[in-house]
Amino acid sequence: EDKVVQSPLSLVVHEGDTVTLNCSYEVTNFRSLLWYKQEKKAPTFLFMLTSSGIEKKSGRLSSILDKKELFSILNITATQTGDSAVYLCAGIDNAGNMLTFGGGTRLMVKP
Amino acid sequence: GAGVSQTPSNKVTEKGKYVELRCDPISGHTALYWYRQSLGQGPEFLIYFQGTGAADDSGLPNDRFFAVRPEGSVSTLKIQRTERGDSAVYLCASSWDRVADTQYFGPGTRLTVL
Numbered sequence: 001e002d003k004v005v006q007s008p009l010s011l012v013v014h015e016g017d018t019v020t021l022n023c024s025y026e027v028t029n030f031r032s033l034l035w036y037k038q039e040k041k042a043p044t045f046l047f048m049l050t051s052s053g054i055e056k057k058s059g060r061l062s063s064i065l066d067k068k069e070l071f072s073i074l075n076i077t078a079t080q081t082g083d084s085a086v087y088l089c090a091g092i093d094n095a096g097n098m099l100t101f102g103g104g105t106r107l108m109v110k111p
Numbered sequence: 112g113a114g115v116s117q118t119p120s121n122k123v124t125e126k127g128k129y130v131e132l133r134c135d136p137i138s139g140h141t142a143l144y145w146y147r148q149s150l151g152q153g154p155e156f157l158i159y160f161q162g163t164g165a166a167d168d169s170g171l172p173n174d175r176f177f178a179v180r181p182e183g184s185v186s187t188l189k190i191q192r193t194e195r196g197d198s199a200v201y202l203c204a205s206s207w208d209r210v211a212d213t214q215y216f217g218p219g220t221r222l223t224v225l
Contacts, residue, residue, distance in 0.1 A: 034214075041202070042202070042218040042219060043202070044216070045213050088153050096212070097159045098144065098167065099144075099146075099154070099156065100156070101146075101153030101154050101155070103151070103152055103153050104153050
């Protein structure tokens with residue numbers, strides 16, 4: 001059975017701090033790993049990572065995939081209160097039928 | 112353009128009742144997914160449609176759950192004889208096609224079974 005594990009479960013930081021969120025996966029016939037940000041209900045897409053070692057960046061957020069060690073990290077630099085959310089990672093296999101999600105990391109950024 | 116929409120946003124029902132949850136995918140997206148998210152957990156896959164047909168329903172927990180997508184666009188998730196354990200947020204997502212495409216999520220329906 002496919003499995004995705006995220007750590008830490010929760011994190012409290014102050015504005016301006018840098019955070020690293022972790023995601024490890026065991027997905028048979030793995031294709032890609034995706035990161036989402038969930039503030040209220042709808043998870044909003046951040047990144048899709050398919051190739052190992054290639055960093056993807058969007059503003060203060062960046063992410064990288066290691067397909068040998070089966071993990072990914074999401075970095076957020078110069079955090080802002082608006083970054084407070086649950087961050088979800090999910091793996092998808094080559095069949096592409098479903099996302100297998102981790103339990104999420106709840107990030108709280110204090111002013 | 113418009114994103115994935117879901118109605119109702121909240122649904123409160125009594126144990127044993129029947130409920131229908133609706134999902135309107137992004138226009139042109141052929142793939143549609145239903146997930147269920149319990150408090151403090153990540154979403155869990157329920158069912159996937161490619162066009163009108165349910166291509167994978169392996170995540171449906173039991174035969175009280177059923178979903179349709181008769182015209183290949185709007186989908187309805189139907190739950191019969193609801194139980195308190197069905198209480199969760201039901202999320203719908205769509206993508207252009209299933210392989211290598213990002214799934215975009217709707218805001219979900221929060222179902223509470225009393």
